[in-house]
Amino acid sequence: MTTVFIAGSISISKLDQLVKERIQKIVDGHLDVVVGDADGADASIQRCLAELRAASVTVYCSGDRPRNNIGDWPIKNIYPKAAPGSRAFYTAKDVEMSRASDYGLMIWDCKSTGTLSNVIELITQQKKSVVFVNKRHEFVTVSDVNSLEMLVSFMSDHARLKADEKIRLSSKISLLAQSTFLMDDDKSRKSAMTPDAALDKGHNNQAANMKLRIALIQAIEAHVKAQGWTQAEAARMLGVTQPRMSDLIRHKTSVFGLESLVNMVEAAGLHIEVRVAA
Numbered sequence: 001m002t003t004v005f006i007a008g009s010i011s012i013s014k015l016d017q018l019v020k021e022r023i024q025k026i027v028d029g030h031l032d033v034v035v036g037d038a039d040g041a042d043a044s045i046q047r048c049l050a051e052l053r054a055a056s057v058t059v060y061c062s063g064d065r066p067r068n069n070i071g072d073w074p075i076k077n078i079y080p081k082a083a084p085g086s087r088a089f090y091t092a093k094d095v096e097m098s099r100a101s102d103y104g105l106m107i108w109d110c111k112s113t114g115t116l117s118n119v120i121e122l123i124t125q126q127k128k129s130v131v132f133v134n135k136r137h138e139f140v141t142v143s144d145v146n147s148l149e150m151l152v153s154f155m156s157d158h159a160r161l162k163a164d165e166k167i168r169l170s171s172k173i174s175l176l177a178q179s180t181f182l183m184d185d186d187k188s189r190k191s192a193m194t195p196d197a198a199l200d201k202g203h204n205n206q207a208a209n210m211k212l213r214i215a216l217i218q219a220i221e222a223h224v225k226a227q228g229w230t231q232a233e234a235a236r237m238l239g240v241t242q243p244r245m246s247d248l249i250r251h252k253t254s255v256f257g258l259e260s261l262v263n264m265v266e267a268a269g270l271h272i273e274v275r276v277a278a
Contacts, residue, residue: 001056003032005097005122008041008107009115012134015044019107019132022139023048026105032056034076034097037066038090041107046070058100060093076100081241088239088267091117098122104129108151111159113166116152120172123148124179124259145176171272172262178212179258213253216261216272221249223268238267 004026015023023045026033033049036042037059049057050071057073059066062080069075078096082088091114098104098121106129108115119129119142128143133154142151152160152169163169224234235245240260247255248264265272 001030001032002103003034003101005101005104005118006033006035006045006106007094007097007104007115007118008045008132009109009112009134010038010040010042011109011112012041012107013039013044015041015048015107016132016134016137018137018139020048022105022130022132024052027052027054030056032058034058034060034100036093036097037061037068039067043068043070045107060097062089062093081235081244082239083236086239088263094118095121098125098127101127103127106131107134108132109134110154110156111162113163113169116163116169117167119148119151120176121259123176145173148176149173168262168266168272171265174272175258175262209258210253213256213258213261214251216258216265217248217251217253217256219270220261220264220268221251223270224249238264240264 006023006026027049033054033056035045035049035057046057046059046068047070054071057071058076059069059073060076060078061067062078063084064077066075076093076096078093080089080092082092094114094117098118101122104118104122104127106115106119108131110133115131119131122129123142123144128141131140131142131151132138133140133151136154140147140151142148152163152173155163160169164171220238227234229237231245231249232242235242238245240248244255262272
């Protein structure tokens with residue numbers, strides 16, 4: 001059964017009629033829905049689902065009790081290691097919803113970094129989002145870095161600056177662009193390759209990915225040492241568990257994905273610059 005992750009900006013308390021119609025199609029199609037428990041768009045989405053008598057809905061919340069569960073649907077509790085009330089604490093459930101879903105329906109106010117983070121997370125999992133741009137009253141399909149760049153072009157200069165400060169938006173787009181470059185290059189060469197050559201190319205891409213993860217781990221480790229943090233302090237500051245921090249210090253690259261490392265870099269207040277050489 002297809003599962004849809006529906007979410008939106010906390011500033012949006014009233015859903016556009018076009019969004020309501022899209023949600024009705026999802027309900028009429030008997031698709032499963034995962035939704036968050038926040039005020040704003042989450043609560044409005046829940047209200048719409050309840051009015052449509054949607055049954056296949058799961059409400060995700062960080063911690064024990066959801067802030068909103070208008071339809072009294074089943075609850076999926078997520079227990080992050082991050083400090084309660086922190087950004088990392090609440091976004092943990094969004095990551096889990098993106099993993100549980102097949103695609104996303106997002107309602108965006110052209111500035112919310114939470115909604116953008118959901119779209120980016122879905123892209124990294126090779127899943128698309130249908131984003132309703134609230135102020136333009138239109139849907140935009142986002143499935144890759146090019147469509148993401150088109151989406152963020154709707155942001156004001158001030159909103160883009162804030163997004164860079166909050167979630168390092170430009171750095172994330174650069175990383176996605178590099179990943180896309182490697183995959184596109186791989187696809188363009190595979191048809192002319194022998195099976196052995198294609199296998200070698202796959203190993204090279206894995207090596208490039210590993211090299212990037214090692215560089216991020218080394219940068220985080222150097223920052224932790226420069227700050228004089230203990231492992232417990234570093235774990236708290238970076239929003240991870242102490243065992244995971246220990247894994248990083250021991251350079252256990254296999255347990256870290258690029259997204260989690262980028263999040264740690266952001267939490268550390270570091271900046272990422274990506275250069276692609278010919």
